[in-house]
Every structure is written in structure tokens, then in C-alpha cells.
Amino acid sequence: MHVPDGFINAPTSAVTGVVAAGAIAVSLRGARRELDDRTAPLAGLVAAFIFAVQMLNFPVAAGTSGHLLGGALAAILVGPYTGVLCVSVVLLMQGILFADGGLTALGVNITDMAIVTTVVAYAVFRGLVKVLPRGRRSITAASFVAAALSVPAAAVAFTFVYWIGGTTDVAIGKVATAMIGVHVLIGIGEAVITALTVGAVVAVRPDLVHGARDLRQKLRLRVHGELVDAPAPEPVPVAARTSRRALWVTGLVTSLVLAGFVSFYASSNPDGLEKVAADKGIDKKTGQHASADSPLADYGVKDVSDARLSGGLAGVIGVGVTVVAGSTVFWAVRRRRAGDDVSATATGSV
Template sequence: MHVPDGFIDAPVSAVAGVVAAGAVAVSLRGARRELGGASGASGAGTGAERTAPLAGLVAAFIFAVQMLNFPVAAGTSGHLLGGALAAILVGPWTGVLCISVVLLMQGVLFADGGLSALGVNVVVMGVTTTVVAYALFRLLLGVLPRTRRSLTAASFVAALVSVPAAACVFTLIYWIGGTTDIPIGKVFTAMVGVHVLIGIGEAVITALTVGAVVAVRPDLVHGARGLTTPLKLRVDGELVDAPTRQPVAPVAARSSRRIWITGLVTALVLAGFVSFYASASPDGLEKVAADQGIDRKTEEHAAKDSPLADYGVKDVSNARISGGLAGAIGVGATVVVGTGVFYLVRRRRTPDAPAAGPHVREPV
């Protein structure tokens, strides 16, 4: 759903840029708390020293999975937006920053998503998906049983709803500042219809990823914090809290390091190899734009001459090698930039700021 230059007029694009900048500024303050880490009495847990690399990894993973377009209907494909996944894994504020970093890297390096439309893309793909998904996720967790299955189910539903919600926000922005005169009802019906289908793919990817991380390290999942209750033992006819054993800090650090390495390798494989087999059909927005005539005034991307434009390495003739190298470079650049940004955000956190949430002692 990357909006190119020319879909939205300059005044509305400028306003969207201001809104996006404000959202990022607010997210920076919230992310300082989320990236502060959560540790138990023994010092185990996510740990502030590991949260920035993990958030950077989430951004790189989302970049990689966004390269994997999957077919959703005849002649149409979809890809992960990632707002729900980022919000549940690292928190809503950090999630907005994750998607913003991904969109910036895609726009500047790969000419994907217009530079003048960057604010529109942050509002649609970053802010909307993250806010809608995390609000619905927390609402569902409030009424569902406090189990791992409930967490996964809530992730699925939140991700599913976030995609058509983003389509609705794009339609609203287009209604206000679209550069072509297309009946808004047709745009709304087409956008929501195809993005409900794309949302199913988003939901599956999000639920599987969240479920996989929760299964091995629930304390690394922001959305899982505070969801468990202590194990109860019956002693002399009364239920008492069972003693729990916290992993020592070096063990937690090694575990986090293994997850980071595994995640990075997975992202590199997805972007560098699996992406070659992704669907070549236009995504939901591209298909609707072509069918409805929204793309009549599309402008050339300012970075169209980038050596990585269109996710290929310039002057490398072999398509498989070119795309694979571009994907790997994108993952590497995103994890470096993302980790650097999140490290700086965490470093600016005040020493006495409260932790993001209680440490989860037991798997959900």
C-alpha cells in the first residue's frame, strides 16, 4: 500500500507530513519507556541493553517480509504492512517508529513509496495500522482467557482489522486531496474489498510470528507482559503462589542473542532468496489505482536512479542475484539504521523513568 508521488496533492501531502512528524515525535517519547526494558528482581528479562537491537531486528524483519507479495485474487497481490506485528512485539510507540524506519529506507534506497508522500505512508501504514491493531489487541485480551492461545488469537484479529482500516484512512486522504476526479464510493469499495483479503494474509503472518516468539521467550513480547498469573500450589487446603525461578542475566542475554541471530538470518533468507518467488502481480493499491484511474497523475520517483531502485542492484544482469543482493542490503541497512535510532532513543530515557511493564515470569 505504498502511496507514490502524484496520488495526493501537495497541500494535503504537506499536512499529512506534519501529522506524521507529530506522530513520530510523540512516539519517540513513548518509545523511551518501552525501550527501557522490563526486568525482574534478579535482573533477568528483556533488559534495556537488548531492547534496541530487538526493535531494530523487528524493523528489518518487517522490511524483509514486505518483499514477499502473496496472491490474494485474480491479478492482485498483497504484502505485510507490519503495524500490528511491530506493536505487539515491541510496543505501539516503538512500532510506529519501526514502520517509519522501514518506509524511509524503502523510499530513499529503493524508490518504493513517494518521497513527497512519505507523510501519507507513515500515517496510513505506520500510525493507523499500529494504533488500530494495538487498541483492538488490548481490548480482546481484556475479555479473553489469559492464555497463549488468546494472545495468538488476539494478534490474528488485530492484524486482520488493521489492514482494511489503513485502506479506509487512505480513502479518506484521497477524498480530501486526490489528484484525479474519481467517485469516492468506488474507491472505498475497491480498497476495502481487496484489503480485507490482504488482511487475512497479514493476520496469518502476524499470528505465526507472535506465537513463535511467545513459545520461546514470552518476556520479549511487549503484548505478553502482565498477562500471566503466578502458578498456584495447594498447601494445607489453601492456594499459595508457587516459587518461580528467574533465569540469570547471562542466560537471558545468550537466549536473546540467539533469537536476534535467528531472526536476522531468517530476514536475510526471506529478502535475499525467498523474495525471488514472490508474486509479481500488482498489490492492492496498485490494482485499485489502475482499475479506477487513480494513477493518472503519478509522478516519477525522485530516487528512480538509485542503484537499488525497484529492489534490484544496478548493473547486475541476473535477476535472482540482483534482487537477492538488494534484499540483503535492505535488511542490513534497516537493522543498522533501526538499531541506531532505537539505541539513541533509549539512551535519552530518563534514569528514573518507569519500566514498560512487569516482567513475565512464566510462558502464557
């Protein structure tokens, strides 16, 4: 659902850019509360994994494909604020390096694919977790539903933005029907990927999954006839830290394999937005991408003639750049939180 340059007029693109910038600023502050020394490395990995899986277009209907948006997955694994940042990092890397998603439309894409999907998915997820029986299966089921609903929500958001600032004269009802219809199907694929991934991580390290924190209830002890909270647990043992590193390495290797090898077998059909744009004439004023001459444009390495090698190298480079960029952002946020904690402690002791 990457919106290219030319679909949305300049004033509307500028407004969505302001919205996106504001949401990112809020998310940077909110992520300080979500990230700690255990989850900051995972956040960078989540961004890289989303980048990799977005390369795997899957068929959803005749002549149409879909791909992961990732907002639901990121929000459930690392938190809604951090999730917005994860998807935003992916969109920025894709736009600058791979000419995927217009640079003037970056605000539209962040608003649609990062903010809307994350907010809708996390709201649905938290609502379901509160009413479902407490357990890992409920986390997985809630992830499935939240992800499935987040994709058509993004389609509705795009339709609204197009209604306000579309550059072609197409009946909005036709756009809405086509966009929502195909993205309901894409949402099923998103739900399967999200549920499988969240379920896999919850099975091995539920303590690292932001959305599964409710599974860890405080232990209460009865002392002299009264229930009191048990003492805080001891620091995480070395074995658990090693398991964390193993999870990170496994996730990175998986991302590299998906982007570097499996992506070659992805569907070549246009995705939902591209198909609707071509069928309805939305793409009549599409402009040339500012990064069209990038050595990695269109997910291939320039001057590498072998298609399999070219695409694989581009995918591996993309995963590497995204994990470095994402990890840098999230470690910076984590250090800022640590600085805030030290300042608060110093102030309180005065």
C-alpha cells in the same frame, strides 16, 4: 500500499507530513517507556523483519497481490510507540533507497501504514486480551484478529485522504469499495503472518513480547495471614541472555533468507493499491520518483544483469541497512531513557 508521488496533492501531503512528524515525536517519547536493554535490540530486528517480509507479495485475487504492512506485528512485539517507529524506519529506507513509496507522499505513507495500522491493531489486541482467557493461545488469536482488521482500516484511511486531496476525479464510493474489498483479503494474509510470528516468539521468549506482558503475573505470598507481593526476581541469568542473542541471530538470518532468496518467488502481480489505482484511474498523475536513479531502485542492484542475484542482493542490503538504522534509533531512545532515569534519581535524592 505504498502511495507514490502524484496520487495526493501537495497541501494534503504537507498536512499528513505534519501529522506524521507529530506522531513520530510522540512515539520517540513513548518508546522510552517501552524499550529496555532486552527489547531495544529486538526492535531493530523487528524493523528488518518487516522490511524482508514486505518483499514477499502473496496472491489474493485474480491479478492482485498483497504484502505485510507490519503495524500490528510491530505493536504487539515491541509496543505501539516503538511499533510506529519500526514501520516508519522501514518506509524511510524503502522510499530513499528503493524508490518504493513517494518521498513527497512519505507523510501519507507513515500516517496510513505506520500510525493507523499500529493504533488500530493495538487497540483491538488489548481489547481482546482483556476478555479472552489468559494464555499464549489468546495472544496468538488476538494477534490474528488485530492484524486482519488493521489492513482494511489503512484502506479506509487512504480513501479518506484521497477524498480530501486526490489529484484525479474518481468517485470516492468506487475507490472505497475497491480499496476496502481487496484489502480485507490482504488482511487475512497479514493476520496469518502476524499470528505465526507472534506465536513463535511467545513460545520461546514471552518475556520479550510487549503484548504478552500480562501473562507474567506478580507472585504473591501469604505472610502472617496477609497476601504481599513477592520480592523482585533476580537479574536475568546468563542462559536467558544467550537465548536472547540466539533469538536475535535467528531472526536476522531468517530476514536475510526471506529477502535474499525467498523474495524471488514472490507474486509479480500489482498490490492492492496499485491494482485499484490502475483500474479506477487514480494513477493518471503519478510522478517520477525522486530516487528513481538509485542503485537499488525497484529492489534490484544496478548493473547486475541476473534478476535473481540482483533482487537477492538488494534484499540483503535492505535488511542490513534497516537493522542498522533501526537499531541506532532504538539504542539512542534507550540511552535517552537511561539518562532520564539517572536525572530523576539525582533529583529525588536532593
